[in-house]
Amino acid sequence: MPELPEVETTRRGLAPALEGRTIRAVRVRERRLRWPLPAGFEAELTGRTVRAVRRRAKYLLVDLGDRTLILHLGMSGSLRLLPAATPPLAHDHVDLVLDSGACLRFNDPRRFGTLQLARGDPAQHPLLRALAPEPLGRGFDAAYLYACTRGRRVAIKQLLMNARDVVGVGNIYASEALFHAALRPRRAAGRLTRADCARLVTAVRRVLAAAIRSGGTTLRDYVNADGMPGYFRHKLYVYERAGAPCRVCAAPIRHAQQGQRSTYWCATCQR
DNA sequence: ATGGGCACCTGGCTGC
């Protein structure tokens, strides 16, 4: 499901309702997530107060002072704010009940998502330690991407989706950014020129920023903290548009498998 | 070191 824009949209919805609130209770209905929730998970959260809700890559970080709750939504996860008494539906695995009477409810049909409790600096947590710079921050620029692609034989799309190289970009936005940068997904990363890298950095940043402004992309499951879908789907140029006319040149959008994932591109606009 | 493939899950859709 969620790539950076969906996680950021969720973060923006959650932050005002969570910050300053104390967790009164934790209700766990299903411990078997990507990594099983440890015994004592509930007790370690209960009574702590939320200082801030941040994001790193596709992870949400709930700052609880001397602990940080690290959440990942996997492919099908979502977080919603609901009245604490709302009856749970299928796949509503975890609730954080707040002192406001609201609850933060984690739903995830496929259970690829995760909740982890970190002590100390969350940036040093094993899941976060080796992540590439934030794509919307200063560390992600043409010089960075050029350096990181040198000597690499992987296809540029796969490099874009590798969190050690670029974070926040998944299958939708990798295809979209490559379209806007006029680069074919299978181009070997090491064969990009400096100019290619500059266009690609701009495309990644613009696509992510525009998707955030639309509240993210909803294909199937994704909803924001208020239960609303994202509307960026209407602004996709290639993703899930196989056979449809390119919005720029009208040539049919191509589709193929690349590294066990679907890839979409325009063979005319992208080289 | 790099890169490819698999595994982890459920649900929705397609086609026989």
Added chain:
DNA sequence: TGCAGCCAGGTGCCCA
């Protein structure tokens, strides 16, 4: 109508 097969916003881990 039923069911098998395939596909889906991710990513850690194992192997060559």
